[in-house]
Amino acid sequence: MVAAAGIPMYDIPFLTVGGGMGSFVTLDYLRIYGVPTSQMRVVSNIDHPWQTYEFLTRCSQIPRGERIRSDSSSRPDNLWGFPSYALEEAWKEKKLSYLWQILTEPLLNDYWTPRAGTVFKNLEREAKRINYWDMLVKGQVRMVRRRAGGGYFTVVTPPDGAAATKRIIFRSRFVHIAIGYPGLKFLPDLQEFRTKHGDYQHVVNAYEPHEQVYEFLKTRPGTVVIRGGGIVASRVLQRLFDDRERHGLQTQIIHIFRTFVSGSHGPHIWARRKGGDGWAYQGFNYPKSVWGGQLKAQMRKLEGTERAKKYKEMGGTNTPYRRRWQEQMRAGRSGGYYHPVQGTVDRVEHSQDGRLVSYVRSSDGIVREPVSDYIIDCTGLEADIAEHRIFADLLQHGGAFRNPVGRLEVERHFEVKGTANGDGALYASGSATLGGYFPGVDTFLGLQIAAQEIADDLAGRGFVKKMGPLRSTSQWFKWAFNSSV
């Protein structure tokens, strides 16, 4: 049927869809396990794997020189995590203080975390080393469908002029989907305001470019409302505080927490997270043991509602406790220019002078109506997976179904449940699979854990040989000397 339609078809045993960090990390594993580039393709609409990640980090106030929130030994460019980023930066910058910090984290110091620039530079080096661009096919994936006889068809729209036809098709035994976040979701009241007034300049999401906010505040004193209590809110706050200091600004900040955390919280003494001043504190996106400790081991055994319950227990918005941020917030509170409040926002409207009024209702019944020049939504809500056409199609026609928290249900080895076809397998990793047997999916180390499970499963199916200690060590030396895999 495909041939009769005149659509060109290419055979490729392993195809990964997405071309961001998830695809990259998976290809990196498979290349190091020993799969040649001729056996794999990545279909993507971006040019290099860290492009979207860098865009989002830059918008949310982490330019290359700033540090991301990630563990030193979570290296997407180095599956062994050794030497860690801390060792590398300490060596290159001749800074013993980094070693002291990594030794004493998180007890005497904040967690040591790498600069965004360090991560991107190393990704570029590794992408070259594994010949990433030999595998890249530019295009937009429309759908992945099971084919009669096993394996899958992936329908791709190539960029204008890149191919003779409007569509091309890949026929593969294995497909991997890592298309990242299906999309951003705004807080409902802010979405309503934006749609009603067509104002995309004053009510912004922290993940979209919003430099105009900071530029405006440099020209005259203004007030900003921040919504959300996570890492992005911390980042945006830091930027506002830094600008105040650097440029002598008069910015006033009203920070609205829906859930205001005033101290340690949790059901019992063995499940208590630190918090205060509105925030819940945690070093990384998840408690550390999800990447290999007892939380990982526990979750692996849970099904259905029990799993959903466990997710709820360890979930909740949080941010790291960083000494610098604490200082800035303390100064802001005592200086009367940083006002953290608890509340839910009923609606946002224009004031008479054209500014923004938020109608905030606190749990104690008090209603506040702060007026601001800008509102920055830092809640980082994610859209439903069905917002993305590939997932929508898989849920409708591909046999896939949702997990207990509403995303894509995958096996322990990240095969999408219900989509097996003959000797083929369909895998997914990243944010879309949150709620599975492994929780930390949308993190660097989580993507590597997924990639390892996938690579080992592929080894079980005879696609590649499982990597043992000897190959691993020799491949590590190749990584260290930057020689080809």
Place this chain on the structure above:
Amino acid sequence: MVPTLWGRIQTRLFMLATVGAIITLLIVPVLPGSSGPLSERYVNGFLVLAAVGVLGIIWELIYHFLMQFRWEKDWPTLFGLLTLVPEGLVLYFLLRSGAVDVIDPVPPAAFWTHFTVVWVCIWLVTNGPMRVPFIRWRFRGGRVL
């Protein structure tokens, strides 16, 4: 590596049997203050290593219990280094008191040099190089098997 209980115990025994054994082989002839035939000193050195392993299982149970009070259920790098103090002291006094009579009394300088060097080497290997040959180890809470 963030350990599980079974992972802790396995990692300890594996490390003592590999890194610990190699360091013991190298260091015993030059330990300060020790005397007697080399073969006896080697037997003693390896018995000390074995004692660290056996007692260590009890220690790991204690560490695992203490770890439950931490929200992250993690075990900071520094803890892994500093626990050498209580573990060393308890073993040292057990040996001095003659409670473990299969091991001859060890001169203090020899015991502490041997114990500390082995401990620090194991700690260093556990915090990095171990991940090079064993890529699944850190994702399994330290289980080797």
